[in-house]
Amino acid sequence: MNEQALLGLADDELVLGWRDSEWTGIAPLLEEDVAFSSIAQNEIGHARAVYELLAGPDGDADVLAFDRRPEEYRCAPLVELHLLEWAHTIARRWLYEVADEIRITALKQDSDTAVAGLAAKIDREEAYHRMHAEMWHDRLRDEPRFQAAVAELWPHALGVLPAELRGELVSRVGLGEVEATERGTHTDELAPMWEEMTMVRRSAPAGAQW
Amino acid sequence: MVAEAQVWEALEEIPDPEIPVVSLVDLGVIRSVDVANGHVRIEFTPTFLGCPALEVMKRAMEEKVAGLGAEPEVEVISDDSWSTDRITPAGREKLRAAGFAPPAPREASAPKLVQLQANVFRCPYCGSTETRLENIFGPTPCRSLRYCDSCRQPFEQFKTI
Numbered sequence: 001m002n003e004q005a006l007l008g009l010a011d012d013e014l015v016l017g018w019r020d021s022e023w024t025g026i027a028p029l030l031e032e033d034v035a036f037s038s039i040a041q042n043e044i045g046h047a048r049a050v051y052e053l054l055a056g057p058d059g060d061a062d063v064l065a066f067d068r069r070p071e072e073y074r075c076a077p078l079v080e081l082h083l084l085e086w087a088h089t090i091a092r093r094w095l096y097e098v099a100d101e102i103r104i105t106a107l108k109q110d111s112d113t114a115v116a117g118l119a120a121k122i123d124r125e126e127a128y129h130r131m132h133a134e135m136w137h138d139r140l141r142d143e144p145r146f147q148a149a150v151a152e153l154w155p156h157a158l159g160v161l162p163a164e165l166r167g168e169l170v171s172r173v174g175l176g177e178v179e180a181t182e183r184g185t186h187t188d189e190l191a192p193m194w195e196e197m198t199m200v201r202r203s204a205p206a207g208a209q210w
Numbered sequence: 211m212v213a214e215a216q217v218w219e220a221l222e223e224i225p226d227p228e229i230p231v232v233s234l235v236d237l238g239v240i241r242s243v244d245v246a247n248g249h250v251r252i253e254f255t256p257t258f259l260g261c262p263a264l265e266v267m268k269r270a271m272e273e274k275v276a277g278l279g280a281e282p283e284v285e286v287i288s289d290d291s292w293s294t295d296r297i298t299p300a301g302r303e304k305l306r307a308a309g310f311a312p313p314a315p316r317e318a319s320a321p322k323l324v325q326l327q328a329n330v331f332r333c334p335y336c337g338s339t340e341t342r343l344e345n346i347f348g349p350t351p352c353r354s355l356r357y358c359d360s361c362r363q364p365f366e367q368f369k370t371i
Binding site: 037118132 | 258259260261262288289290291293320321322323326344345346347348349350351355369371
């Protein structure tokens with residue numbers, strides 16, 4: 001597993017965790033307020049664990065998480081989108097979880113045991129995120145508004161995975177292969193989020209005291 | 211010189227920061243303790259990686275070891291060697307007594323929604339299995355919310371992982 005791919009995974013989890021947390025307090029159901037907050041917290045925990053692995057025992061995960069410029073992040077455009085609309089939010093959660101399961105399953109076979117072990121740990125926890133996504137997918141799958149959101153986000157979803165893993169995503173989602181919105185380019189929506197996400201860090205580079 | 215048994219005893223006194231009825235030893239998150247020449251090395255396996263209490267637990271272990279006059283080293287092991295099956299029988303009983311349903315045993319495959327929706331989880335208040343899933347997610351990553359139809363009491367269920 002190369003470092004750029006691991007950095008992509010960590011950045012995806014950090015940025016999607018941030019986006020999911022935007023529902024805290026305003027989700028359409030109290031249960032979803034709790035669910036999105038909990039999923040967001042856990043995704044950010046996964047990001048932290050991968051950043052720590054990349055930073056090494058003497059490194060600092062926060063440097064990777066917060067001290068890069070927006071254009072240096074390796075996240076997929078799918079996770080950057082500011083989607084405060086329920087059909088699109090659920091479409092993204094579902095597409096992301098399907099893609100992420102394929103990616104994590106592959107990582108569990110990594111020759112680096114630290115990477116494989118961490119992937120196995122993440123996989124156990126993600127089982128609950130997948131249940132949540134599947135539950136909503138089962139409920140909304142026949143709704144035209146949901147189907148339109150899935151179709152709109154589909155090129156972005158393909159961009160989460162490297163080319164060699166996309167075939168499985170195509171067969172699991174059941175949509176045709178289209179040109180992917182690739183990782184490495186960013187949407188206009190990342191920079192404003194980055195401003196907010198890194199604000200405390202930039203205002204107190206030596207570490208904020210709470 | 212500090213002995214390994216003394217370290218375990220000291221660790222037994224550290225409550226889980228979010229479910230203080232159980233200790234870190236009850237939770238089974240301390241994988242090993244090695245004592246050599248006044249140096250104590252603890253391998254610690256987090257419950258959930260998103261648990262906000264990880265740093266607090268790590269600091270509490272370091273303080274306990276330092277209190278014994280030894281030099282602490284806590285290594286966080288982020289692999290899948292911890293599962294809820296590691297919670298000790300005493301820990302499960304303490305959870306139940308405090309109103310948390312202990313986790314179901316982990317099966318070979320990952321937990322499924324249909325299992326959580328099944329009537330196999332016993333209400334920690336009245337013992338009924340007429341309970342239903344209210345929310346997969348709860349106040350911390352490790353907990354779900356259930357409702358008992360017999361005694362009409364909501365309760366928290368430790369997630370199986």
